[in-house]
Amino acid sequence: MAETERLTESVKELLESGRDDRLIDVLADAHAADVSSVMRELDLGDRVRIFRLLSPEHAGDVLSELDDQTLLDLVSALDEHEVSRILDHMPSDEVVEVVEDLPREQAEKILDLMEEEKSEEVHELLEYGEGTAGRLMSTTLVSVHEGLTVAQAIEHIRKSASGDDAFYLYVVDDHEHLVGLVPLHRLLTADPATPVRLIRDEDVESVSVDTDQEEVARLVQRYNLREVPVVDGSHRLLGTISVDNVIDVIREEATEDIQRLGGVAGDETVIDPPRAVFPKRLIWRLINLGTAVLAASVIGLFETSIQALATLAVFMPIVASMGGIGTTQTATVVVRGIALGDMTAGVLMRVLRKELWLGATTGLINGLVVAGIAYLWKGQLLLSLVLGLALWLNMLVAAVVGTLVPIALKTFRVDPAIASSVIITTFTDVFGFFSFLGLATLLIRFLL
């Protein structure tokens, strides 16, 4: 990222000194991804100024690289005509990526101002649901009829303006059905007179236009694909999804998993305006308050014991806290295992045994340690033993809860990542307070 920082510095200097001629050169030489990073660091006025110094093609590339928030701010500060002229230079699938992030009204206005043909293509793509293969695909691809020879196919590729991004030649039948593909490398080395039919791969992994983007990503990862052809219900070839779009999906999914486990919306970013993320944050904090009050009500049941022996209050959070780490560790591995496809029905019992074994062994060690500490601190042997036992029991509960709750959520088609600590630690908090204070209350006459 050092390159970006250097670019940011020189752009800032040139902006200050007002040397637009040099700025034009510097920006023209920079990759769109780097220009978009620079823009994030500037205020809106400078963003607009920079943006207007870019060639229309470059400006389009920069637009498709911008994060949602910066894009929104920038487009709102520009004139709709200006934006539409730039979008005219972009492939329709990239235009989709830009306009889908804009408020509907503004998007419509801009699309109306665009060239009719391009605008229609964009509208067609926008009809596919968000998060489907149709939304990800590009419609510029090279396909030939299976009856052609290699020489004819190459001639066809020469004539079509498909761009350098094509790595496969797709093969279709009379009805545009996808019936195979040929890597360009094979085409290049094949005898020109060979029919394409004879050198194609027939077993082509493809996805339907309404396939979920997560499923597309899974396919790409599983079969190491470089590109995924997209077909309609009757297997007609509609477009292709390139691997860089899939990588974006993988990153988004990972972000979603990480953030949901942390009790945050899957699409929040560090620079989102606070007002935008306020509702989601508040909801999880209120849910957490609910679970905390529930745990407190368990403590409330034993207020008399605590009144009699305040030391109980000192130790009880330790039991809850250890249950928390136990269940969080377990649930984290299980949730990730589900996402990676490792956590299948066939291994459930094995995982449960593993977690119970870990809960029992680490629980025993931690229980002995905490009992030792408590004994040295307070000198009450029985209380120390009750503390150690409650901790050990809570680690077993943590193993079961941490394994089964994510799987249960998955079974009910709820994203297991929302089994965030907020939810699962409720079990261990409640059980931890209950077991420790309950045992202590049963034995209270020996503890005083």
Added chain:
Amino acid sequence: MAETERLTESVKELLESGRDDRLIDVLADAHAADVSSVMRELDLGDRVRIFRLLSPEHAGDVLSELDDQTLLDLVSALDEHEVSRILDHMPSDEVVEVVEDLPREQAEKILDLMEEEKSEEVHELLEYGEGTAGRLMSTTLVSVHEGLTVAQAIEHIRKSASGDDAFYLYVVDDHEHLVGLVPLHRLLTADPATPVRLIRDEDVESVSVDTDQEEVARLVQRYNLREVPVVDGSHRLLGTISVDNVIDVIREEATEDIQRLGGVAGDETVIDPPRAVFPKRLIWRLINLGTAVLAASVIGLFETSIQALATLAVFMPIVASMGGIGTTQTATVVVRGIALGDMTAGVLMRVLRKELWLGATTGLINGLVVAGIAYLWKGQLLLSLVLGLALWLNMLVAAVVGTLVPIALKTFRVDPAIASSVIITTFTDVFGFFSFLGLATLLIRFLL
């Protein structure tokens, strides 16, 4: 994944009925990735039986798709000669992927039994450090001298046995220095008499052989690359990294981030043997015990107050728990922001303001709600207000700790993802208990 399940079913049936002839056909038609999934679900004896029914090429593909644990078990159950013969059929970079997971002694034994040339290539690749570009790269690539024409280059490609996976022609100078690339599509459509020099892209993103794999992944994501050329210190072309290897890195990195945030080793999988993960799990649980004892010692300071008013013990975990969710949410977004490159120095103040704003507003709402609940429950107005105030203060602390701790760790080159809840919630636990019990102790005479 339905395909895998069907395959698993039919393989199991054929195994039981002993119809090896049918089994051979079924396995030959299946993708290596699917066969490897099936193997995970079988016991070791059946894995070996299946494995021996595969053709050597297919067996090699299956080996490189297996997860570490299944691979280890399988290879240990096979004869070294058997394994080495299969590895002879695989590209060296895939052999590396297999042998690097094996115990050193076993790996050496197998490499000694392999064809000498292949074995030497593998040894050379193994000399690059784990997690570097050198370990990821494949050495089969197509490169031509910049002086050649398009026709000559195509002739060169015909003669070299580079396989269908090549999508770019790399261009080198007299000293094998990388000086450009030509997408095969462009080569196919260019005039055969044109010098390659004139149609190459000169601005080629490349990585050095010792570049960290995370850096490679960042580059691929940033510039939407399909393949990354790898060069040595003097820019000589050594190999290329294909995007499917990069996707594996991205997945590994995401797993590492998710699991470290959950207090688990970055490479643990659900099916790891419990003994293998025991040390890491235990360490984090012991660290958590330490932080829990620290928090308990803060409570210990106020034992007299709790003795006087046991209700304090009922409410105190609520304050700590709310600090926990606040700081976990904040740290999660910040850690992910760092990983994605969004969390730059330029936006630090903006993020801190955002989190403080969120802490103040959601803290106010949660503070009022909890004060209301406490008042309805216990009817003590002043105690309820103390509870609400302590909660609000703890949300502010959570905002600051959740933002700054990951950034501080990053500054000291520690992975910010280990700012897992275990570490950061210690701050909010301690401050939460201290502020609530401290305020209550100051006002104790009005509370009784």
